[in-house]
Amino acid sequence: MRPTKEQSLEVYRRMRRIRTFEERVGELFVRQQTAGSMLHLSIAEEAAAVGVTYPMREGDSFTTHHRGHGIFLARGADPKRMMAEIAGKADGYCRGKGGSMHIADRTLGHLGANAIVGGGIPAVVGAGLSYKVLAKPNVSIAFFGDGAMQQGVLYESMNLAALWRLPVVFVCVNNQWGMGTRIDRAAANTQFHERARTFGLEGHVVDGADVFAVIDIAERLVQGARDGRAAYLSVECYRYYGHARMDKSPYRTPEEEAEGRKQDPIQRAITRLREKDGATTGEFEAIDAAIAQEMDEAVEFAINAAPPPVTDLFRDVYDDHEPAPEPLRKRLERILTTNLTATN
Amino acid sequence: MIETTYREALGLALRHAMMEDPTVVIIGEEVGAYGGAYGVTKGLLQEFGKERVIDSPISEAGFVGAAVGAAMSGLRPVAELMYVDFSGIAMDQIANQAAKIRYMFGGQMGVPMVLRTQGGTGRSAAAQHSQSLEGWFLQVPGLRVALPGTVSDAYHLLRASLRQADPVVFIEHKALYVQKGKLDPTQADANWGRAVVRRPGGHVTVVTYSRMLTYALAAAENVAGHGVEAEVIDLRTLNPLDWETVSGSVTKTGRAIVVTEACLTGGPAAEISARIQEECFDFLEEPIVRIAGEDVPIPVAPALEARSVPTVALITEIIRKLVR
Numbered sequence: 184m185r186p187t188k189e190q191s192l193e194v195y196r197r198m199r200r201i202r203t204f205e206e207r208v209g210e211l212f213v214r215q216q217t218a219g220s221m222l223h224l225s226i227a228e229e230a231a232a233v234g235v236t237y238p239m240r241e242g243d244s245f246t247t248h249h250r251g252h253g254i255f256l257a258r259g260a261d262p263k264r265m266m267a268e269i270a271g272k273a274d275g276y277c278r279g280k281g282g283s284m285h286i287a288d289r290t291l292g293h294l295g296a297n298a299i300v301g302g303g304i305p306a307v308v309g310a311g312l313s314y315k316v317l318a319k320p321n322v323s324i325a326f327f328g329d330g331a332m333q334q335g336v337l338y339e340s341m342n343l344a345a346l347w348r349l350p351v352v353f354v355c356v357n358n359q360w361g362m363g364t365r366i367d368r369a370a371a372n373t374q375f376h377e378r379a380r381t382f383g384l385e386g387h388v389v390d391g392a393d394v395f396a397v398i399d400i401a402e403r404l405v406q407g408a409r410d411g412r413a414a415y416l417s418v419e420c421y422r423y424y425g426h427a428r429m430d431k432s433p434y435r436t437p438e439e440e441a442e443g444r445k446q447d448p449i450q451r452a453i454t455r456l457r458e459k460d461g462a463t464t465g466e467f468e469a470i471d472a473a474i475a476q477e478m479d480e481a482v483e484f485a486i487n488a489a490p491p492p493v494t495d496l497f498r499d500v501y502d503d504h505e506p507a508p509e510p511l512r513k514r515l516e517r518i519l520t521t522n523l524t525a526t527n
Numbered sequence: 528m529i530e531t532t533y534r535e536a537l538g539l540a541l542r543h544a545m546m547e548d549p550t551v552v553i554i555g556e557e558v559g560a561y562g563g564a565y566g567v568t569k570g571l572l573q574e575f576g577k578e579r580v581i582d583s584p585i586s587e588a589g590f591v592g593a594a595v596g597a598a599m600s601g602l603r604p605v606a607e608l609m610y611v612d613f614s615g616i617a618m619d620q621i622a623n624q625a626a627k628i629r630y631m632f633g634g635q636m637g638v639p640m641v642l643r644t645q646g647g648t649g650r651s652a653a654a655q656h657s658q659s660l661e662g663w664f665l666q667v668p669g670l671r672v673a674l675p676g677t678v679s680d681a682y683h684l685l686r687a688s689l690r691q692a693d694p695v696v697f698i699e700h701k702a703l704y705v706q707k708g709k710l711d712p713t714q715a716d717a718n719w720g721r722a723v724v725r726r727p728g729g730h731v732t733v734v735t736y737s738r739m740l741t742y743a744l745a746a747a748e749n750v751a752g753h754g755v756e757a758e759v760i761d762l763r764t765l766n767p768l769d770w771e772t773v774s775g776s777v778t779k780t781g782r783a784i785v786v787t788e789a790c791l792t793g794g795p796a797a798e799i800s801a802r803i804q805e806e807c808f809d810f811l812e813e814p815i816v817r818i819a820g821e822d823v824p825i826p827v828a829p830a831l832e833a834r835s836v837p838t839v840a841l842i843t844e845i846i847r848k849l850v851r
């Protein structure tokens with residue numbers, strides 16, 4: 184890609200939105216406004232999100248792992264509704280039922296974030312199959328962490344996608360760590376893209392600190408997938424912080440962290456924009472200020488939003504046209520008023 | 528007698544078992560350097576080394592199956608599934624392999640392993656990290672199912688599980704890890720397979736286990752103020768199931784309530800109450816009442832999550848209505 188300055192600034196803007204959003208999620212947590220503490224931030228994974236989604240079009244779909252806020256934002260999520268979902272509020276994307284690990288939005292092609300490592304991967308095979316059968320020009324992309332590289336379901340999915348020539352791309356956001364396990368303690372061979380090749384997929388690896396490199400390879404692989412050549416991509420990055428909010432990563436050394444944290448895709452983009460396009464501090468500041476305001480508003484929106492009504496507990500277990508499960512209290516009251524012998 | 532927590536009691540049980548029996552090994556995700564997702568195995572890697580405390584990649588079908596094979600080949604593995612919800616991935620190894628090997632192969636070999644895992648609500652961990660799935664395992668002959676509800680049982684039930692000849696699915700409750708209590712490592716509250724009457728009472732029998740024991744005891748305390756004596760039975764293991772203790776109590780009280788966090792339909796409460804009905808029919812004064820989790824997935828919103836399982840207030844209310 185030879186982006187214009189405007190395009191490059193837009194790429195920067197998309198990444199900054201993700202970074203600021205994730206920082207605000209941390210703030211929401213400190214203010215005790217999140218539903219639970221299972222919050223997995225995608226800081227320093229912005230290039231994977233923005234780069235891979237760059238060639239995606241309307242009608243394309245995707246699934247993500249538990250660290251998926253950034254990917255959905257890159258696909259056009261409304262930060263207010265995301266933040267509200269993370270706070271477990273009725274105005275959230277999933278009515279406060281799912282939370283941080285289970286955001287989905289069918290209209291934007293988000294088939295769901297998943298808290299089962301690898302759990303969302305085969306769904307893209309099914310989505311790709313439906314595009315093929317229905318002759319739609321779309322692709323479906325699975326995003327997952329390096330942890331999922333050791334789950335059997337990934338390999339069944341890869342084989343199906345290659346065998347059936349489906350418009351599917353598997354994207355491993357390889358941040359080197361899965362909880363307290365570094366990839367070299369999870370796999371004897373960490374050249375994950377080679378595994379994909381043995382299944383007959385296009386298999387590639389890209390530097391996740393270089394968003395423009397990610398865009399380049401993603402454009403190629405996504406186009407190939409639209410033509411029926413399923414693909415795999417490792418986006419190499421580094422998990423800046425703990426696994427979840429409470430984790431301080433005691434299992435890794437400060438030296439390693441310092442080294443890993445040099446791989447900041449946003450800093451890299453800023454440097455490039457300055458050097459190649461002559462972008463000024465004022466230009467970045469203007470973008471950053473607008474985003475900061477947008478995300479502040481999202482936080483306030485989430486805090487002020489109403490929790491789901493209690494009756495929602497029974498809603499959406501089945502289709503709206505079907506009877507909902509009978510609430511425990513109602514059932515017990517019914518039984519006790521009709522059946523108690525002592526009252527006879 | 529020591530004062531400790533559910534979490535530490537579990538860790539101590541593993542430690543003592545490993546000291547006593549060199550064939551005991553631990554296999555699971557983050558059990559070593561990380562010390563376990565809920566901190567149960569903290570320190571064991573340092574004490575017993577990486578030959579016996581084995582960190583696994585995220586491959587539940589693989590490492591649970593490996594534990595099955597190891598159990599058939601001279602080791603006594605404790606496989607740790609971080610959340611019981613992940614048993615879906617490992618279910619073939621648990622239900623079709625571990626559970627059936629002794630029977631299917633004519634008794635030639637057993638699978639003396641413990642599958643340690645944890646479940647339940649209480650942390651807004653959402654639909655895929657909060658379930659109470661003991662009913663799944665209960666449906667598979669060949670599996671033992673243990674669910675400690677006290678600090679003492681965290682230790683003793685785990686020690687006893689590690690002495691069983693057959694596979695034990697050992698399900699902890701995530702909301703109990705911080706619970707404090709007394710532990711005498713030399714004295715269990717009862718033998719393996721026996722229920723324990725945690726509070727005696729003559730008016731109604733409340734049968735429960737795991738975290739709902741705490742809720743049932745709180746409810747029993749509430750109704751005591753109204754002159755109602757509830758007898759609270761902690762089953763401790765669902766397989767084996769101690770009928771003597773349950774029927775002994777119900778024939779005395781004539782009333783039974785079964786309380787589970789697991790959802791209602793087709794769940795453990797259904798099995799327990801059906802047996803009470805069959806075995807104690809002549810003694811029952813009232814219908815057996817099940818207070819169970821709602822038949823819904825667990826939502827993340829804290830207020831909804833709390834309502835998806837029985838509450839102390841509801842148990843209290845139902846006991847009072849049943850005993851008048």
Ligand SMILES: Cc1ncc(C[n+]2csc(CCOP(=O)(O)OP(=O)(O)O)c2C)c(N)n1
Nearest residue numbers: 250298299300328329330331360361362613
């Ligand atoms: C099937 C399953 N096993 C284990 C877990 C617990 N768990 C949640 S995230 C995680 C690490 C995942 O690492 P990775 O896939 O690399 O993603 P990252 O968190 O690094 O983004 C683990 C072990 C889970 N959620 N699902």
